[in-house]
Amino acid sequence: MLLELAVGDAYGAGFEYVSAERVLRDNDLSCYVEHPRPLLAPGSYTDDTQMSLAVAEAMLSGEPWTPQLLARYFVATFRRDPRKGYSRRFQALLEQVETGEEFLERINPNSDRSGAAMRAPPLGLLPSSGQVIERCTIQAELTHRTVDGVNSAVAAALMTHFLVHDIGPKEELGAFLESQVPGQWAKPWVGEVGQKGWMSVRAAVTAVLAHDTLADILRACVAYGGDVDTVAAIALAAAACSGYVEQNIPAHLVEALENGVFGRDYIVALDARLMALAADSRSR
Numbered sequence: 001m002l003l004e005l006a007v008g009d010a011y012g013a014g015f016e017y018v019s020a021e022r023v024l025r026d027n028d029l030s031c032y033v034e035h036p037r038p039l040l041a042p043g044s045y046t047d048d049t050q051m052s053l054a055v056a057e058a059m060l061s062g063e064p065w066t067p068q069l070l071a072r073y074f075v076a077t078f079r080r081d082p083r084k085g086y087s088r089r090f091q092a093l094l095e096q097v098e099t100g101e102e103f104l105e106r107i108n109p110n111s112d113r114s115g116a117a118m119r120a121p122p123l124g125l126l127p128s129s130g131q132v133i134e135r136c137t138i139q140a141e142l143t144h145r146t147v148d149g150v151n152s153a154v155a156a157a158l159m160t161h162f163l164v165h166d167i168g169p170k171e172e173l174g175a176f177l178e179s180q181v182p183g184q185w186a187k188p189w190v191g192e193v194g195q196k197g198w199m200s201v202r203a204a205v206t207a208v209l210a211h212d213t214l215a216d217i218l219r220a221c222v223a224y225g226g227d228v229d230t231v232a233a234i235a236l237a238a239a240a241c242s243g244y245v246e247q248n249i250p251a252h253l254v255e256a257l258e259n260g261v262f263g264r265d266y267i268v269a270l271d272a273r274l275m276a277l278a279a280d281s282r283s284r
Contacts, residue, residue, distance in 0.1 A: 001160065001240045002049075002056060002271040003264070005121060007253050008218055008236035009048040012229030013040060013085070015222045027222045029215055029250050039084035043256045046085035048233040050077055051119035053262070055139060056274050059122060065135050067142050071100030071107075074142075081262045090115070090143075109145040116140035116153035117197040118230045121237035124160025125278035129180060132161050144197065147182075152197030154181045156234050159205060164241035164278070170212075174205055193226035200227055204235035213246040214239055 014033035015023055026033050032042035040046065054077035055070070063069050078094040086094065089108075097103045116139065123136045133154055140153035155177050162168070162176050174186025188210075189203040207220040217239050221232040239245045257264045 001121060001125075001164075001237045002052065002267050002274065003254065003257075004214065004240035004249060005052055005233045005237035006045045006049040006264075006267050007249055007257055008221065008232030009229050010043055010045045010257055011218060011253060012222055012232035013044070013046050014042060015225075015228050017226060020225055023222060023225055027219055029219060029253065032253065032256055041258075044083070044258045046083070046229055047090075047115075048118040048230055049267075050081065050083065050085075051115070052122055052233070052237075053077055053267070053270065055119050056122040056270055059125075060270075060273055060277060065138060067104060067138065068100055070139050070142055071103040073100075075100055075103050081260075087113070087115070104142075107143060109141065109143050111144045112146040112148040112197060113144070113195045114152065114197040114200045114227060114230045116142075116144035116149050117156040117201050118233055120153040120157040121160045121234060122274060123157040124162075124238070124241075125164055125274060126161065127165075127278075129158060129161060132157050133180070148196060148198050151181050151183055152201045155183055155185055155198075155201045156204070156238075159201070159208070159234070160238040160241055163208075163238050163244075166243065170242060170244040171209060173209060177205065189224070191224070193224045193228060193231055195227055200230045200234060203231045204238070207231070207235045208239050208242075208245070212244065214249040217245070218249070 014035050034042045054073040058069050058073040120136050123132055126132045136154045136157040137150055140150045158177055158180050162173055177185035185205050189206040193199050193203045203224050207217050211217045211220055217235050218232055221235050222228045
């Protein structure tokens with residue numbers, strides 16, 4: 001799931017808030033495209049993936065699930081591999097702090113944007129919806145202590161949870177989410193996706209419900225326009241866990257994903273550890 005999340009994020013990054021004409025012309029999955037205002041080289045992932053890696057690593061640590069743990073991983077993951085792509089204020093904070101304690105002292109946790117939702121999918125691997133909701137709420141409130149910020153993050157995590165644990169047919173995903181967390185998650189999303197977390201999650205749910213292959217889901221996520229890297233990251237992470245979705249993400253996109261110290265090979269290895277942890281939890 002982490003690999004697919006990263007590919008969706010990196011592919012979508014080239015199309016974030018570009019013109020509809022650019023999306024229509026270039027959204028064919030043939031390659032990673034350069035953004036008109038490039039912050040990262042084509043094939044590079046953004047904050048969506050980096051923060052998801054931090055959450056996954058915190059899960060694998062086995063330590064008590066606390067704000068202190070998460071803050072430590074958020075800071076450490078950024079400092080070992082600084083990159084552009086975060087919101088301006090959050091990037092400035094990460095560049096200035098050196099410890100999780102400093103992060104907690106200085107963070108303004110009142111955002112309702114998509115940051116908590118974009119990093120939530122790994123938590124969907126937990127064995128029960130109750131655990132997903134509890135742990136995802138803790139991670140969301142660290143930076144997004146608003147009703148919409150928390151609910152969108154919980155919905156993103158439960159989206160993965162529903163598909164990886166095969167709770168029901170894919171077409172019941174929206175109804176399941178509405179039974180667990182407030183929001184119109186089953187209502188089809190139409191039009192450009194803005195910066196609010198609930199927008200990205202609704203759009204991701206719509207794409208997964210409407211398509212049965214990873215390639216079609218990725219194209220559909222980008223076709224919305226707007227904050228499409230976040231939509232694609234959430235949707236592909238969840239769909240990668242579904243037996244109802246053909247796993248046909250283009251091999252050339254996987255091969256062209258950045259592969260530095262914390263790139264593709266690192267993500268694949270971390271992915272394997274995370275899925276093994278999930279399998280072990282289910283067997284207990």
